[in-house]
Amino acid sequence: MTGLERYAHRLRTAEPGGSGADLAAFASMTRGADIVGIGEASHGSKELFTVKDRLLRQLVTREGFSAFAMEISWSAAARIDAYVRTGEGDLRQILREEFQDGYSLLNTEEFLNLFGWVREHNRTSARPVRVVGLDFSDAAPEQYERILTWAAGNEPALVPELRRRYAALRALPTGVATRMAAYNALPLAERKAIAQDAAAAYRLLSEAGTQDPWVLQEARVISHMATEYTVDWSDPAQAKAASRHRDRTMAETAVWWQRQTGGRIVVSAHNGHAAYESAVPEYYPVTMGADLRELVGRAYLAVGTSLNGGDYRARTATGEAGTYSVGPAAPGSNEYTLDKVRHRDFYVDLRAARRDPAVGGWLDAARPTFVIPGRYPNQPTPPLALGRAFDVVVHLHTVRASVPVPQPE
Template sequence: MTWKRTTTILTLIVTLGTAVPAAAATRAPAPTVVEALDRTAHPLRTVDPGGDTRDLRPLDRMIADAEVVGVGEATHSSHDFFALKDRLFRHLVEKKGFRTFALEAPWSTGLRLDDYVVHGKGDPRRIMREEFQRDYLWWNNTDYLRLVEWMREYNIRHPADPVRFIGDDTAWTGPEVYDEVVARVAAADPASGERLNGLYRGLRPTVPTGTYIESYLGKPYAERREMAERTGEALELVRRTGADGGTVQDATAIDRTARQYAFDFEEPGQIAEAMRYRDQAMAANVLWWQRHTGTKVLLSAHDAHVGYESYDPAYPKMQGAFLRDGLGAAYVNIGLTFDRGSFNATDQDETAVRRWTVGPAAPGSNERTLDRVRYRDYAVDLRTVGSPARTWLRQARPTYRIGTAYPDGPHDVALARTHDILIHLHRVTAARLRDR
């Protein structure tokens, strides 16, 4: 007994004294941030639409049952971002039942393009040329033209289950929307129609989109406030007549345009309030459409607008945060980053559009680390990535967030606090703008 017990103890001592250090000697070191991202990243085959989409299946799982998916862009004019959104939308239409493409463009612009994709009304090239001016000129590109034409072709094949196009922004409402609202109200109540026509007098645009936006910004603050008071009164009149939901929404779009300009842009605090109003209005337009039509929506906008956190005090709360308030987990957003490449933007004086080139990303930036992942282009779910990448992704560091004018940034962004999913591209190229 004593011998056996001693032998057993000796065996344990040998086991603990030799095997354990051997195990310790072979224990894998803690993963780095890049290694943690490697384990959860899913490679993308291409950004361009067409062909095999099996590489997008991991994104299907990440999106899950979301009703609205915001897809960002780190510049406002790179081909790869626009093409990828086209590819994602086609895939989500076919595999996940999505039916609406929403763009950071005016509500009335969306109505004109929707008329084309659903009914074949108008020429998309002309619509894009007339609507995408000044702040929206970036959308008049060959990639979005291809998307719009694909949507029309899809609807010819599926007339009973069409895809739709909407704009969610506020800077412009076309004259045809004023006329439609007045006509619908007048048909039911001629006296109210006459009153409405008077309230809208002088507000209907009579000049091209870009000229209208420029002239509106140049009006005195008091005049802009008076215009918003009239559109607000008009909206209440439309509501009192018992107009249908679509007519009320169109009158709301008119009112939102006027109220977007009814801020004192000489006051920094008012500028921030104007930007908050814009993001809230854009979210409200998307929510109205989604609830009214019941369709799943891909929302295209800048990374900043689809995200949850703002990196700029001039933008107190972003569209993505408002959408999360309204939809909860039914809203998911995808941020887009890139390491190097080109894009279109004006200079800071906004005097000319030119092609800019940046990269490789600087040391200490988010993109510098993201570009070391083993895949050239990939998607990763920021909500499920392991340590230490999870902590790293929640820390703010320099990131490309380029708007309509350059130089711009980099800006300090905490990726995992801003986005649910990330798609990183190694290189991007400037979009091909039309009519320039």
Template sequence: MTDDTTPTDDAPTDERTAPNGSTDEAWPRADESLRPLADRLAERVVRLDGTDPADLDDLAPLEDTLADARIVGLGEATHGTREFFQLKHRLIRFLVGRLDYRLVAMEANFAETLAIDEYVVHGRGDPRDALDGIRFWTWDTEAVLALLEWLREFNEGRPVEDRVRFYGIDAQFTGASAEALREFFAERDPALLDEHGEGLDVLVEERIDVDRESIDGDDDDGATGETNERLERAERTVDAMRTWFDDRDATDEAVALHRQHVRALAGALANKRGAQENDMRAAIDERDRAMAENLAWTLDHLPHDRAAVWAHDEHLQRTTRETRFGTAPSLGSRLAERYGEDYFAVGFDFADGEFQAIGPTEDSEGRELDAWSLGPPPEDAATRLFATVDESLWFLDFAAATADERLADYFDAERPVRSLGAIYDPDDEHGRLHDSYRLPASFDGLVFVAETSRARPIERD
């Protein structure tokens, strides 16, 4: 069953909560001290009727807001919220159907998502297998499957050049790109393969991830020994392949595709080099740099010049990322620098409810994927203002909000909102589970959901 319906009150749940969290009104959603501001904000939001992807009528007011955008970043405050995924499906349908977008880019690896592109463009393969193959449990859900099935339905019977394409832009894994390059060079240049076969083996088998237990604290220079030797061998191999492609015909489609595989590998290795040297700020920087470059390639390579980008809020914000390892440029800050006002970033926030993430087991001896919820947000969180608005599901254009002087004053400050990725740490509610933004500078728009539910993993035999 695909996830194209709204949640029901009797949906099964396996929720576990933080020590200071609860599903039973753990905090007063409506903060009456914020009521005057909330009422002013309510006058400027676009009320959304629900999360059903099939109904787009209530999104009509967004047509003028997004008409001039070339890239729309669709964020999320967690990697495991069903309503966020359904709403992003709705927004992608809107962008494709009303504004002629023909590219969806996702926070997933380039090579692994080529099977998804084959399915949505040509109907080849099984979308469940394709989602399983990208190695991101975050997207292996009924809601994302429903999006892929709709993209296939939309593309059916259209001229190939008018079909929506689907590409991953992340840079975390090396295996699939390396395997594709090994097959390519076996035909095009076996001598290069003979010289760098060991380096490609390292990349195919992904034997370059750092053993974090070998690093002794923040002052350690990183991993050494065999792991570092394998990384250096892989880097030499990628450099050799990059040099090979420098003199090749860019109009050759196979050359263009496999050159991009090399770029994707280079980005992944730069990310891993930062981790190897215990420089996580550099690793974060290189990952977002690679995502920006991969997105630029898809826009340059394809005839379509408008893209919807699916990723976390932290990646898509227009400003730099403030992490516990230091400040680093984000994917979104690079898109804002490159595309200016043609980039429109949409953040997400929520008040209550559940989401899925990797968190501690009941005995705290390990970690597992489970359902969780958060307790009250910080006292100065924008989430408290959003929760006081009488509407429970809405879109806000920050340009419209800040036209009001009192709202502009409120948002002209760093304010926390909900924010966590794949990992849930119940001992860090107001640290890694919230991020502070000067919201109108970081996002052009925001979607707020009062009550959320866990994303539903795809059931398999």
């Protein structure tokens, strides 16, 4: 603990706004990184979301970061991105309509405030912040229309075949949850045919005489989505392979965006994705963080979040959301030791801290760690070696459950 305290920096607050002087050291830790992953120990804790908002604001205003990528679908992010760039639409309505089904835990006041701040920042900034979706569980009708509109103006001969290949997908009902349920309900043979068509549409565009990298990315996402819907999640081998594919694809999307734009990007995801090592390799064999390190080397920085205890929201197997509690951290866990540091809330550069041999040994030993899934019931304390998983850890003494955006009356 003495060694950790030497490198720990007090965090003034987990709430965004006010002075960022206490984050100066954090900003310096990110220099040299083009992609900074900021994890969350749960998908449903208020302070984990607000501290992420606070770190994002610091990186945008002080370090020139220009994108915020999330573990949400590409098409959902496209709507949010349009809002933060132009003010198009009603943000509450967008979040309500896009953050459904597995994404419903993100429809919170905390993210409403985060995107609201990005919109205000973009009103006057010469370097607007974009919003990027790394996931591919859904594609809205507008995504197909963007592809077809581009083709009509640049490769009109492709339009009839593209329409044929996307016909079944475009025929799915509107509404994220309704569309995903209808897609899942299709017979497996039909879902496999759809995946073949989506792959063929992508090949058609990738082999065209005229190409647009953004259109290709839209088509690539659709192909990834269609492949995912052919998975039998009751088969452990298929589920494990699909999880592997998902983390790899999210990493490739973040790298694609960074290289396409040249800007620095914050990647927001669960700790289980942002980390270099998986806490549950039987389900997630290789993490997005490991893929990012492979793809860009030390241009990726992994930041984990940690908590001693508190509340979080999660969904049951039937899809209902509830509030649950964990902690305080048990003796022998990573959080138990972190919480003994004299600061209530703090962040620590684990790369620097491991210069102390005693700390280095502690960091490299796997011990129980809060890695709280979005589903309940769960097993929230798998073994993880912090020093092998993250470069930086932000520790919070206690957290409250995130606050859902109220439904309109």
